[in-house]
Amino acid sequence: MSTSPPAGPTPEEMRDMLRAMTLIRRFEERASEEYMAGRIGGFLHLAIGEEAAIVGTVSALRPDDPLTSTYREHGQALARGTDPRAIMAELLGRATGICGGRGGSMHLMDRERSFYGGYGIVGGSVPLALGLAWASHYRGDDRVSVTMFGEGAANQGVVSECFNMAGLWDLPIVFLILNNQYGMGTPVERAAAVEDFYPRATAYDIESWKVDGMDVLAVRAAISEAARLAREERRPACVELLAYRYKGHSMSDPDTVRDAAEKERWKARDPLVTFERVLLGEGIMDASAIAQMQAEVDQVVDDATEFAKGSPEVPVDQLADQVYAQPWNDDPRGSALVNP
Template identity: 60%
Template sequence: MTESATAHDQSPVPASIDASTMRQMYAKMHLIRTFEERAAEQYMRGNIGGFLHLAIGEEAAVVGAVAALRPTDPITSTYREHGQALARGSDPNAVMAELFGRTTGLCNGRGGSMHLMDREHAFYGGYGIVGGSIPLAVGLGFAINYRHEDGVVMVMFGDGATNQGVLSESMNMAKLWHLPVIFFCLNNQYGMGTSITRAASDTELFTRAQAFDMPSRRIDGMDVMAVYSAVNDAAEYARTAHEPSMIEALAYRYRGHSMSDPDNTRPEEEKARWRARDPLITFERVVLGDAIATPEELEQLRAANVTRIDEAVSFAEGSPQVPISALADNVYTHPWNTNPRGGAVMPGADQ
């Protein structure tokens, strides 16, 4: 990745963003950072199982993108999606409880960290297969057109997904059928441990859209204002022109791929360079510089977030485990057999 690629080479002129939105975006970014750090701690204590993928460093891309949409616009994401749920307004208690695998979790303990969904907030889920959710989002866009609604779908995926064939299939159909879909590539520059420079023949990932005659641009994913502006434009374009578009937000995750990744292959110099552009610190400067909030107000806000996440951890710890008797719930909408040991079989043979 060349230095020039980290510049705002295609960033739009920022739309005017009101003070209240800026304060909310800062609050969400800090909430997500706090949540992720506490989740890591709870993982180390053994309270969270499976894989845990943290989005620390990516808060600007997540929050800016989500904030620019209407709350009813459907979003899908990858398995690194705690932030999307929180940005969308999911209850941190329910998100943490899901990570703990409890009944009070967003998905009643059936999904875990990688499979959060909050339909009430039009968050259509985190998916564990790279690229797998992209055609689903196109289907949500198809449904919007089918019903003559004015919603916009945003599908968030990583740089790794741009090398999955299903992205090309999905972009082609979205453009062919004029679907209101924003293809939002959060390019954190690594597919697990493999640098994009070792995985993509052209590391300017936004150019993938050009093959489908779809407008696209690369923006600075560490700058929440730039992200907000770009998604705001793309949403407007989707709503008025009924066309898809692609945004590539260049960002960096501070942690390894998941908690089990010791992160010893990425260059220390590279990590330090990106950490120097920390989205929370840079945005705090903007918020203070523009007198959007005082240092005291930000301090209060941060303290409130810490308290909020403390509460979420307590809530998750105190929540009941999922009863084993509920093992087979929701395999089907109308189950014919609640016995998970022989779910394929009709009763009638046991008499």
């Protein structure tokens, strides 16, 4: 691990980080209620428990650094500053959603904020991030491409191909392996020959290390250093974040496989509670300021949900707009590509 010390966050940045983590937690709790009420179709993957990994990462980047994620990506969009109304509306499939209601929970994308999306294909967003890094390299700009993916995705062959190309061409990319220790219900020790993932990048001459993904300041420090390597020294980097998701794989997973005592052990290290203690201890916020911030966040989530529920659905005859080549033929025996 590099020894150069990254700049610590200012008190104002620390308040913003706690607010962002709180917003992600409360937004996702509300999304889960909306799903149970039958207002969200398709899948819904929650990242509750992973807020430090998300906010620590985004807070260490420049707003124009391209970011890609997986299907568990509401938090990245929120941390990047996408309007919570547009995210909740997307989850509910409404026309006012960030992708016009066509993408849903797994496919949030906000190009204006350099958030290049959530993807349903495990490992699929890693080569896209590599392409974005190549674009920066080719244009000679100083943006750093960052891709967050799970330890399950790290077993996909395409990730090794990306490590190789990044190492070979010195691309400005940070590979971020969010190791929450389970791929669906499969524990990491049953899926990976070696349980540490960061050494895989080392094999491709990529500097890499592992940090506590439940500690937002540790994550921010690690990603700051990784981004500095990529931005200033034009070298790729890889960081493995050890974390835990509190919920099952998706809302349709009853989460009966994981041990209850194990879940409680990780919840005892809750990233929000831990970081609140830091802010209280350092006198950056007092208990009433935290309570006020939480109440404001709840209002933002209420407002986003009301907005989404009151928004129009996508008219059926426009459902395929910007999804398929036009004219779209909905005859199951025909194809838009071959029909005149």
